[in-house]
Amino acid sequence: MSLLSVSGLTTEFRTDAGWRAAVRDVDLEVGANETLAIVGESGSGKSVTALSILRLLPEAGARIAGGSCLFEGRDLAHLDETAMQAIRGARIGMVFQEPMTALNPTMTIGNQIGEVLVRHRGMPRAEARAETLRLLERVRLPSPARRIDDYPHQFSGGMRQRVVIAMAIACRPALLLADEPTTALDVTIQAQILRLLKELQRENGMGMIFITHNLGVVAQIADRVAVMYAGRIVESAPVDEIFARPLHPYTRGLLQAMPRHDRMQDLEPIPGAVPSIRETIVGCAFAPRCPLRIARCVEAPPLDAVGENHAVRCWVAAEKVPA
Amino acid sequence: MLRYVAKRLLFTLPILFVVATCVFQLARVVPGDPALVILGDQANAEALQALRQRMGLDRSLMAQYLSFLWDTVRGDLGLSLSSNRTVWSEISAVLPFTIELTIAATFVGVVLGVPVGVLAALRRNRVADYVTRLLSLAGLSFPAFVSGILLLLAFAVQLRWFPVVSRIVINDPLTRLHNLVLPSINLGLIMAAYVTRVTRSSMLGVLTEDYMRTARAKGLSRRRIVWSHGLRNALIPIVTVVGLYFGTMIGNSVLTEIVFNRPGVGKLILGALQSRDYTLLQGLMIVFAFFVVMVNLCTDLVYGLIDPRVKAR
């Protein structure tokens, strides 16, 4: 049985044209020790999916309009705020994209990590401090004893991301949501952080949802991949399968736009742009940008299983019609 | 931290110098011959001349200016022309009243303004927010004497909770405190209006910051997120306004002291203006400038305490 099981998740935002869905009818499964990568361009709804699971979207402007997120026997989509607070940071940790702004500039990093321990594990301050030191050591922050009382602005981006990770794993959560945790970092630091996340996952047996637009990172960290477009999952498959046999034209487009050292030809970016949340989508959302578009694409395609663990939302790729 | 304080202190010296120079010039433009003011119209020419000499008014402006600067640096503000007591004794007799009023008013302004501003930000665009915004706009429209008169009418004349004309009691702390309530509420409410507005807008900015979402992702309670993570980051503009309001408060305290018939520096200024007591005026201005500069210094120091990045700059 999986750790987190999302089904039919639909999240809407308030726009000047009324409530519009940013995430529609998304199904996801993550098991312990497993990494699910959610891939897509910005605006595809992948971050909103993660924030919906943890219910971190601003209440005034966003709402979960349907679906469920079963986690450890409870439906996160329908828990009250107090119960959610007990889960956030304790059972589910989250790492954000921008380490430069994700930390409170007026609080020492030691206190920012320590308050999670005090809050969820009821530790006295002294004990929390000792545990914080241990955590900082674990995420390989250099000379933690000297730096525990420093403020975020005294650290580099990579070091700050280590602090954010220490905060997220402080209570040994069962699930870690990582929202583009390496995007803001340079390549060498990126690799270190990915390795660290992998190690921590193995140690604690965490499930992980890893959100990224970078397929190179996916290849390094993921077990399974869900590709999102315009708020829907358009293809999902084990990581090897996605790279070996991409079916959805969007997935293929992403792969072709990916820089690879073994390929000398020019990158081919997908022409066009992700539809905005205000646009009303009829039929397949990708059709306007799709090279394989056919007449039937004015109807919305279902997410069809095309093999073991492989599903795709495309009339052409699912071979319902002759290509 | 020590270097930061020293740097700030050093920075205040030129400002004080400029202010002292301006004050010297200003006081010289007040019309009327001080000697004539002191001795009256009937004084004979010899007596006038003797007094001018004693006060150094016969020397060149430059000489007067230099000795004024030297005296000021030594803390000697000279003799009051109208009372013949030292300027410092005149000022120090009433300064405690003004200081206690200022501190009490700041207390009222902050204790009322900050929570209301935070709540308005959290309830953005809902009824509570609109009501707060309207009330604070009205609050900062009040001239201090208008609000003072309305308070006096309501609480002293109608409800009789406070005396209409307060006696000057220095030895009885309870009476003194009682007399302080209405004046400090008067000044404090106006200040609260400013503080509420700046707290609201500053907090609105902070609420959308990434670290606020991080704090939520950590599972902290809403109260801790808002008051501990949020408010601390919203504090700098609030401290700025509190500091800036100090100047306005000096003006407003003049009006408040008149309405509530309180002793204080404000009434001393009026007296000095009426009797053309320019040494007293000079002294008052120097003391004000000193306080304004000190308040600025304190705001700067508080910035350093609130935000560790300030010291690094």
Added chain:
Amino acid sequence: MSTRTANPMWSALASAFRTNKTSWVGFVMIVLIILAALLAPVLAPADPIEQDILRKLEPPSAESILGTDSFGRDILSRILYGARISLVVGLASILIASLIGGALGVIAGYVGGRVDRLIMGAMDVMLAFPTLLLGLMIVAMIGPSLQNLIIAIALTEIAPFARIARAPTLLLREREFIEAGRALGFSDLRLMFVHILPNIVSDLVVMGTLWMAQAIRTEASLSFIGLGVPPPTATWGSMVREGFEHILDAPWLAVLPSLAILLTVIALNMLGDGLRDAIDPKLRRE
């Protein structure tokens, strides 16, 4: 190329009126107050300075709607005429302050360097003195009269206008149409006052509304202290001052002109605040 129509702020101001009810309420109130001041000779039931000792301290009645003061003068008439003083002092001092301050700010921002530092340094020193105290000193020096009050209050408000004008000038200086103007050989003076000034006028107008509220408050405060336009002219501040002596037996004497001051200042603040919100979000988030 018209710099005026290219300015998005005018449309922002127009939309402020459409969406912001507060500024509408303020606008309507201010128009009514101005009408009352203009029509004072028609509306006032009595001469504002004519004394009638036999009818002193009368409470509001059918004969005199708002009662009479200690000299038997009609309060309503005095309030109507007092509006003229407040509005004239407020408007005139703001016009002077915005012209001088605006020009100083544009010059400081446009020329930059040493001139900028000198002007803004002087402005900072002026800002260090509390408005009311500065006004107090100046009026005490030059003597209380309508003209001197206007000068004194204008002097206290030059510095904020210089600041308001300087900031957008710094940004505009780098914009293409100014560069183009320079390339075409326009003089600096022409660039400053024909091309930059129209672009910051809406800023000055919005802040002018708010600072006019402050000017009216300062005038009333000075009058209350006894440094306003000398009696027997009716001013709101001096009416409060006189009425304050009868606070126990005739409280309306002080309260009615107090409310007149308050309503006028609130109206201007509501108007200015709404307008500033409209142009604020992108431009002045410091």
